[in-house]
Amino acid sequence: MLGGTGEARALAAELVARDLRVVSSLAGRVANPRLPVGEVRVGGFGGPDGLARWLTENHVEAVVDATHPFAERIGASAFQGARTAGVPLLRLQRPGWQAGPGDEWHWVSSLDEAASKITELGERIFLTSGRQGLSAFACCTDQWFLARCVDPPEPPLPPKIEILLDRGPYEVEGESALLREHRIDVLVTKDSGGTMTTAKLRAARERGIPVVVVKRPSRPETTTVETVPAALSWVSAMLGA
The missing domain is CATH 3.40.50 (Rossmann fold)
Known part of the structure; x- marks a missing residue:
């Protein structure tokens, strides 16, 4: 799990409750981040190639990119690293805001x-x-x-x-x-x-x-969901859990 968002923490909690091993990766840019349940690692991987090696060495079966909508560099590394390692990737991204009546x-x-x-x-x-x-x-x-x-x-x-x-x-x-x-x-x-x-x-x-x-930056095209329940269903399907 590439995390740091509330959605990432919620998904980690759901997966751990199902007795699945979850490793949440945080960029380390916030001094005292809110930590998710499960295993946590802090810091980068050394680019997409480093991420691909880590995924392979740790026998990762699925990757969820639940980073902030503006974490553009991490999103690109997730896409390239997962593809290189041959690991399925899901993007969990909450919907953007929409202006309403009275907004300028x-x-x-x-x-x-x-x-x-x-x-x-x-x-x-x-x-x-x-x-x-x-x-x-x-x-x-x-x-x-x-x-x-x-x-x-x-x-x-x-x-x-x-x-x-x-x-x-x-x-x-x-x-x-x-x-x-x-x-x-x-x-x-x-x-x-x-x-x-x-x-x-x-x-x-x-x-x-x-x-x-x-506006949000563009992201590489990959399977994307907007809610934690949808992400939970995808992970369950990938892992047969």
């Missing part, structure tokens, strides 16, 4: 494009796109930023920025208060999907705040 969403293809877009929309920006992408906004000298991250970010950063270290899930009331207290007039996020962080989108809608949404 601006879709962009990258954080760099988001940094350009915000100059048209406002001056006080709430960044919820992760600590690793903050450098894309370092050139924005006129805007003030509130950036929420799990771990402290590293420079380069925008010159006018406040860092909020926090981890979801969040509630609409709290998100609305945050937007109000910091006088936020633009929200920037990635299309992560799921329910853990949707409260900020509802709060933005209620307060009439535009949202800049970064």
Whole structure:
């Protein structure tokens, strides 16, 4: 299991409950990650060839890529490594978000494009796109930023920025208060999907705040499901469990 998401943890728990051996691999980018049940390994494999060797040496019978929708490099390695090792691969990816009535969403293809877009929309920006992408906004000298991250970010950063270290899930009331207290007039996020962080989108809608949404990167075509039960059925079929 290539994990790090809530769906990965839920699937690992279901599989372990069925007495299946599960090894969850975490990238190690978060200092104190939420750990799944079962065996856990932390760190990379050394690219797709290293992953293929690990799969072969450990007699892996099935691979589930349940990484974050924006873990593009890991997704490519999973596809190539599993194919090289001859191991069936499933992509477990939660559905993306959809704008609703009253939403003002601006879709962009990258954080760099988001940094350009915000100059048209406002001056006080709430960044919820992760600590690793903050450098894309370092050139924005006129805007003030509130950036929420799990771990402290590293420079380069925008010159006018406040860092909020926090981890979801969040509630609409709290998100609305945050937007109000910091006088936020633009929200920037990635299309992560799921329910853990949707409260900020509802709060933005209620307060009439535009949202800049970064589209998901493309992934290699492979068998894909959107729910943990569907992934559980696939694994059960692959292993005859």
